[in-house]
Amino acid sequence: MKDRTARLLNRLVSAELPISIKALSEEFQLSARTMRNEINELNDYLSQQDFPLVYSLRGKGMKLQLNKKEEEMLLATLKADKKNEFLNREERILDLILAIGLAKDKVFLFHKEEEFQVSKSTVDEDMRRIRELLKEYGVNVLSIPKEGLILRGKEKSIRTMLYSIINKAIGTVSLTDQYKNQSLKQKIIFRYIPITMISKIDRIYDSCISASEDNYYRKNLVTFTSICIARFLNKKKIENTIWLKRDIYTNKIIEVFVETVFYTFGIKDALNEFNYLTFILETLNQQDMNTSIDWVQAQLLSIQLIQHVENQTHIPFSKKEEVLQEGLYQHIASLLNRVRYDVQFSNPLKENIQKSYDMIYRAVNSFAPVINQLTGKEISQDEIAFLVIHFSTSLSELNQEVAYYYRAVVICNHGTATGRLLSENLKELFNIEVLAVLSSREIGLIEKLDADLVFSTLPIEAMNKPLLVLEPIIKEDDKEIIHHFLEQNKEHRRISKNYQDMTHIFHSLLQVIDSQVGDVSKDVYEKLAEIFKENQFLVNKRELQPMIQDILEDEHIILQAEAKDWQDLIQIVSEPLVKDETITQQYVQAMIDSVNEFGPYIVIGKHLALAHARPEDGANRLGLSVATVKDPICFGHDENDPVKIIFCLSAVDSFSHLNIMKYLVQLINDEEKTKQLDDVTTIEDFKKILFND
Structure with missing residues (x-):
């Protein structure tokens, strides 16, 4: 059975409700016709093994109905029947790029032909596509007698290229995820960047930055650091950092992280490498005004972007301006550096975001030339999709009702903005009060929260609370699944609550504090704001800002x-x-x-x-x-x-x-x-x- 057919089988086995052909086509990135052919092939396999077949429920989708015993037998048969995995073109291209860029041994095409078990003309076509792909990074592939295939280009461009290729290959999965059923692309990556290296860097992140945080920042930081260390250990070094600005305002935490990584892997006397890596890792971080030279420009851009998108979509985003502006500002402050230094994030949710929030996406995309003009570079569609997430979250907040009937926790490993988007969509569509958005490293906190339901973007261990696994962006098919899940757990409904706008009381308290102790400090302001938030009192900070x-x-x-x-x-x-x-x-x-x-x-x-x-x-x-x-x-x-x-x-x-x-x-x-x-x-x-x- 093909790997894709096996993945389809696993998907249907785990689904409680029917899945439409459209949803399967989007998930597997296939046409509806090809997906039906895949289902036919799967049914041929099931028939040969005397298992029930996948059938169509009119108006609902495809369903595979198995009892517990049949499910266990099928998965065991599938595991035993699994043959050698042959790489498709996309997987071969990934393997070739990583082999040329990260392998310790020399890479020759005739060796790859034997390894892939394909013809010379097939590998030649793979290489033609690779050369075309790498042009956008300013990198070329040369074939040198006795040396094999090598990458030609600036070292920083080569590392950026490898970072982008790996990010796109792993999608929403973190390199540190070590599930038993690793994807074929993960296995390819681990051939050239050992999982032991990645795990060590991830543990250093735990000790130097955060043991509970698990989001895009962590994923990208660990991925990029792993690539740099692998290249350096293969004697591919950053020759100089003259192109860096003199004062890069690097966070001390980042410096300690890089120092620890260098010590762990025995890297000494590598000042250029240290300056380069600390600077790039800082550009990956969401920044505030204390760390970014672009703080004013980022705030101006965020204000202009909100006004532009509101004018284009006629959605009153200014009503949610306080939180929206803060999120956009911090994101744009780091985005400006990423665009300038060619280390833009890859966004695995880009296509879903484009389809689910098309009007907002087009509005943000039409603002992109302003950022392009400022940076002298072109912002990627992946980065535009990240900006859309902030607006989509505010849209959910604008649409949601103020009454809640369920209390829930959201587990999300795709970052704070994405977790908040899932949270706000749940609240908007299903009268759900989300108590917290956590990463998989904070699962232990669930029992301490007064929550009844758990929604997660990844499988987690069973617990004493009902659990539903979802994609970060809720699609039409997901709505029926969530509705079914809530219906099954009606006994957990709560009495509704209403939020109150307490801006006038907040302002009065600030005046009292000011009259007693003088100017209100930032710490006092933020602590008071947090108390109001914890007690579900709304405060419109915009009304408190001086004109x-x-x-x-x-x-x-x-x-x-x-x-x-x-x-x-x-x-x-x-x-x-x-x-x-x-x-x-x-x-x-x-x-x-x-x-x-x-x-x-x-x-x-x-x-x-x-x-x-x-x-x-x-x-x-x-x-x-x-x-x-x-x-x-x-x-x-x-x-x-x-x-x-x-x-x-x-x-x-x-x-x-x-x-x-x-x-x-x-x-x-x-x-x-x-x-x-x-x-x-x-x-x-x-x-x-x-x-x-």
């Missing part, structure tokens, strides 16, 4: 400034904030150093600049100043120079300045207002135009 007119004081407005150059202009606009100790002189120098290092990224619109640095560079409190320029100054921006108006922003957290950022987005899109502001000569006129008075 631009609340922050911009007369003393912070400078008109017709005379500056020698852009460095002098930054000094001038920041002077009022230094004078009242909103920022330090160190913050001013950090702004200048950042432009010297990263270019004119602070020029955010036509003739408009926003000077800023990271909070720890010397921001004492939220503040804003602005200067118009008598003689416009060039920063070196190809499209938006010369600068006529420059703002200086001091931000101390990721949320309190968002209304200011939203106003600046409006200003970017209003060149006429920028011109009017540049022409005024009095502070009163400036404020009247700026604040729309």
